[in-house]
Amino acid sequence: MKNRFLIGLRHGLPIGLGYLSVSFAFGIFSLGQGLSIWETLLISMTNLTSAGQLAGVPIIAAGGSPAELAVTQLVINLRYSLMSVSLSQKLHESVDLPHRLAVAFFNTDEVFAVASSRTEPLTKSYLYGLGVYPYLGWSLGTLAGALAGDILPASLNSALGITIYGMFVAIVIPAMRERRATTWCVLLAVVLSCAFRYLPLLSRVSSGFAMILCAVAASALLAYLAPLEQEGDV
Amino acid sequence: MTENFFLYLAVMAGVTYLIRMLPLVLVKKKVENGFIRSFLFYVPYAVLGAMTVPAVFYATDSVFSAAAGLGVALVLALCKKGLLTVAVGATLAVYLWEWIGSIL
Numbered sequence: 001m002k003n004r005f006l007i008g009l010r011h012g013l014p015i016g017l018g019y020l021s022v023s024f025a026f027g028i029f030s031l032g033q034g035l036s037i038w039e040t041l042l043i044s045m046t047n048l049t050s051a052g053q054l055a056g057v058p059i060i061a062a063g064g065s066p067a068e069l070a071v072t073q074l075v076i077n078l079r080y081s082l083m084s085v086s087l088s089q090k091l092h093e094s095v096d097l098p099h100r101l102a103v104a105f106f107n108t109d110e111v112f113a114v115a116s117s118r119t120e121p122l123t124k125s126y127l128y129g130l131g132v133y134p135y136l137g138w139s140l141g142t143l144a145g146a147l148a149g150d151i152l153p154a155s156l157n158s159a160l161g162i163t164i165y166g167m168f169v170a171i172v173i174p175a176m177r178e179r180r181a182t183t184w185c186v187l188l189a190v191v192l193s194c195a196f197r198y199l200p201l202l203s204r205v206s207s208g209f210a211m212i213l214c215a216v217a218a219s220a221l222l223a224y225l226a227p228l229e230q231e232g233d234v
Numbered sequence: 235m236t237e238n239f240f241l242y243l244a245v246m247a248g249v250t251y252l253i254r255m256l257p258l259v260l261v262k263k264k265v266e267n268g269f270i271r272s273f274l275f276y277v278p279y280a281v282l283g284a285m286t287v288p289a290v291f292y293a294t295d296s297v298f299s300a301a302a303g304l305g306v307a308l309v310l311a312l313c314k315k316g317l318l319t320v321a322v323g324a325t326l327a328v329y330l331w332e333w334i335g336s337i338l
Contacts, residue, residue: 018318025321039239046247051281053246060242069242073249076281080250082274084257097259104255109278154295155336159329161293162303166324168282169304173311175279185276186283193284214284215277222280223272 008129015110016133020141022050025163027145028152029054032161033061037146044142048106048135052077054164055211068206075212083112092121099124106131109171181226189218294328299335303328 023044030040035057047053052073059069084107088100095103103124111134115122149157176183196202196210205213236242294300306327310320 018316021318021321035236039236039243042243043246046243047250049250051278051285052250055285056242056246060236060239060246063237066238066241066245070245070249073246074253075277077250077253079274079278079281080254081257082271084254085261088258088261100258101255104258105251107254107258155329155332158295158299158332159303159325162290162300162307162328163321163325165286165290165293166303166307166321167317168286169307169324170311170315170317170320172279172282172286173308174314177312182276182279186279189280189283190287194288197288211281211284215280218280218284219273219276222276223269227268227272228275 004123004125005129008126009132010129011114012111012130012133015108015114016135016137018110019134019137020144022164022167023138023141024145024148025160026050026053027142027147028149028157028160029145029164030057030142031146031149032157033057035061037143040146041139041143045139048108048138049077049080050164050167055207058207062206064206068209071209071212075215079109080107080112083107083109083116086116087112087122090116090118090122092123095122095124095127099127103127103131106135108134110134181222184226185218185222188221189214192217295332296335299328299331302331 026044027040030043030053031037035043040057043053043057047056055072055076056069059072084104087107091100111130115127115130118126145160152160172186176186192214193210196205196207196214202210290304291297291300294303303324307320307324310323315323
């Protein structure tokens, strides 16, 4: 059991390191939006999701409605439900209800990617080990970013503003190469997103709802036009 | 202190956790519906696309440095570099672009 924990720990290390820089950028971003250091840290420690937090913070900072916040998180993080469904198929029988409740908390894109690449059933020791460094990296990176935002030179702050988008590009581009329909989906979402930003009437829609509309429209259209083939495609 | 912060925090963390937790606890079978599976497959990429453009162009001090950073990120990603490399590359590109701009 202990052995599997250590294996998980090791597998989680690169994820945790990767999270350091991204959560650092999130910390700076959140402070820039006007949230405090502790608010920013608490959000990271309780959410553990890059895209959701990045979309949620502006809504909080602007004093948006909790309903808007909830729906935004729901749509942006909907992908986790698919991952959790997939993960549930791979769990070792030792992972009973209380442990399922616990491991669900840190099922991020990257943790899921590593976990689902395992051939053997996932034990609770392995999963807990896997979650340690990503959680530490995400929390500590956020704290460092939130603290550093004040003391870093403006030029570095400006440059770090793009870090998180660099990561998004690194996630999207390989998926676009893999599947032409994914490319169309992303391009459609981009066009819609620009429309909501720049067109007179549409730009009145709040950024949270605009995101939902873009994502749902593009995904639904492509799911209809280019559905996945059989099992094992996700 | 942001107004209603803990309400926001509870909503945000609660929704995110429930999305992750409920399927893990409730679903014992695979999703069979082809449309829903496909929809869920596309959602993260659509979200990332919509979230990146046009927002990325306003993420730094100037549209031009952001464009330089985005360009470098695209090239590195197309060269199949990892998350960290692409993210750091884009950051360096913005930094250098603005540094060069400041000394010219």
